[in-house]
Structures are given as structure tokens and as C-alpha cells.
Amino acid sequence: MGIKGTPTEAISGMLERCERLVRERVRPKYVYLETSVEFSENGVVLGAMSEPLTGEDIKRHLSGCDRAVMLAATLSQEADKLIRQAAVTDMAESLAIDCLCSAAVEQVCNRAEEEIFQKHETKYRTWRFSPGYGDLPISLQKSFLIALNAQRRIGLTVTESSLLIPSKSVTAIIGISDKPIEKSKRGCAVCNMRESCAFRASGIKCR
Numbered sequence: 219m220g221i222k223g224t225p226t227e228a229i230s231g232m233l234e235r236c237e238r239l240v241r242e243r244v245r246p247k248y249v250y251l252e253t254s255v256e257f258s259e260n261g262v263v264l265g266a267m268s269e270p271l272t273g274e275d276i277k278r279h280l281s282g283c284d285r286a287v288m289l290a291a292t293l294s295q296e297a298d299k300l301i302r303q304a305a306v307t308d309m310a311e312s313l314a315i316d317c318l319c320s321a322a323v324e325q326v327c328n329r330a331e332e333e334i335f336q337k338h339e340t341k342y343r344t345w346r347f348s349p350g351y352g353d354l355p356i357s358l359q360k361s362f363l364i365a366l367n368a369q370r371r372i373g374l375t376v377t378e379s380s381l382l383i384p385s386k387s388v389t390a391i392i393g394i395s396d397k398p399i400e401k402s403k404r405g406c407a408v409c410n411m412r413e414s415c416a417f418r419a420s421g422i423k424c425r
Contacts, residue, residue, distance in 0.1 A: 219317050236304075236314040240322060243300055244386075247372040248291035248330040251365065252338065255286045255393065264288070264391075266365040267358075275352030276391070279344055282400060283393030287334060289346070290368045291326045292387035293319055319386040327388050342399050346390035349380075356380045362389050 221229065254265035261270035262280055266288060271280075280286060297319045304312035327346060335343065350356030359376045368374040375383045382389070393399065 219313060232311060233314055233318070236311055237318055239300065240297070240315060240318050243296045244319070244322065245294040245296055246291065246322070246326040247294065248289065248326060249366050249368055249371045250287055250289045250330065250334055252285060252287050252394075253365075255280055255283050264365070267361050268364070269358065269361050271354060271358060271391075273353035273355065276347060276354045279347045280391070280393040282397065283344065283395045285340075285394045287338075287343075287392045287394060288362065288366055288389075289327065289330060289334070289392065290363065290366050290372065290374055290387070290389045291323060291330055292372055292374050292382075292384050293323050293326065294373065295384045297322075297386040298384050323386045323388055327390065331392065340394040340396070342395045342397065344393040344399065346388075346392055348388060348390045359389060 225233070251266055253267070256263045256265075257277065257280075258270065261272040262276050263270050264286060297315075301312055301316050301319065304315050331346070347354065349358045349362060357380050359380045359382065363369065363374060363376055373384075374387055377383060
């Protein structure tokens with residue numbers, strides 16, 4: 219929320235109210251698919267996708283992996299409704315709900331990843347890498363969702379400008395291998411928002 223220091227009692231109370239509301243209303247869902255990984259001159263080719271993943275960052279991220287898990291998660295349309303409804307009467311509460319939902323969808327991804335790899339044991343895996351991160355084009359969202367049949371399975375769609383609907387949703391790729399893999403860079407080093415990031419400007423990180 220951009221608050222510096224310890225939140226006031228009023229803000230803490232508002233966050234508690236909003237968190238209860240988010241927990242009551244959102245309906246988290248996720249879907250995943252394991253697919254093959256091959257490297258070509260045109261980019262990284264996932265067996266489940268119709269177009270290659272382009273960019274140097276995803277090549278480095280999946281280096282040494284012969285398989286990957288494609289993941290899509292959402293908090294459902296209820297999250298978007300909550301944010302819009304709060305904005306009508308209280309913009310501060312709308313901001314709080316927005317921030318809480320952003321944190322919540324990352325928690326859903328963490329839980330999904332735990333569940334996936336409890337079912338499908340693998341020796342080594344990378345961290346989650348999403349379209350739009352680094353130089354991986356966000357325009358790949360459409361092909362990504364088609365591969366997962368995400369619209370039918372969890373109600374997740376994408377706009378012409380590659381924005382996910384519902385907005386509190388995440389798509390990601392996790393590389394997997396039976397052999398040790400080199401950990402790729404993450405965070406500010408490969409973030410395409412690093413030059414304009416408010417977190418970085420204030421000396422902290424978003425994750």
C-alpha cells in the first residue's frame with residue numbers, strides 16, 4: 219500500500235476488516251499441465267504450446283530442464299468485484315483489498331506449487347517465471363491459457379492487450395529436471411520495471 223513505518227491503528231483495523239472480507243468472498247482455483255521442453259533457434263518450445271517462448275531470460279531460466287509445469291491460478295471474479303464495490307464508497311478500502319488480493323494470489327501459487335510437487339516428485343525445479351517477466355513477451359498469455367484450457371477449467375481469460383481476466387490471476391512456468399540445474403537470476407536483475415520501481419527507489423524489494 220506504500221505505507222512507510224508501522225501502520226496506524228485505523229489502518230490496521232481496516233486491513234483486518236478487508237482481509238476477513240477477502241477470505242470470505244474469493245474462490246481460489248488453479249490448473250496445471252506438465253509438458254516437454256526443447257530448445258530451438260526460434261526459442262524454447264513447450265510441447266503443449268502452439269508458439270515458442272522467446273527471449274534470452276526464459277532460455278536461461280529453463281536451461282538444463284527437459285520438462286516444465288505450466289501453471290495458472292486465479293482468485294475468481296469475486297476479487298475484482300470486491301475491489302470495484304469498495305471503490306464506490308471508500309478508495310482506501312479498495313486499495314487495501316487490491317493489495318490483499320495481490321498477496322493472496324501469490325499465496326495461492328505457493329500452495330499450488332506445493333500440492334503439484336507432492337503429487338509429482340521431481341529432484342530439481344526452478345522458481346516460477348511468468349509471461350511479461352524479463353524479456354518473455356506478455357503476448358504469450360493467450361497461447362498459454364489455450365494450452366491449459368484455462369477458460370473452461372477455472373474461468374480465466376485474456377484481453378486483446380494480454381491482460382488476465384479476472385485481474386487477480388497469475389500464469390507461470392516452472393522448469394523441472396532429474397539433474398542439478400543452475401539457479402537463474404530473479405528479482406530486480408531481470409525485472410522490466412526496475413528503472414521505475416517505487417520499491418527499489420526506497421531501498422526495498424517487492425519479494
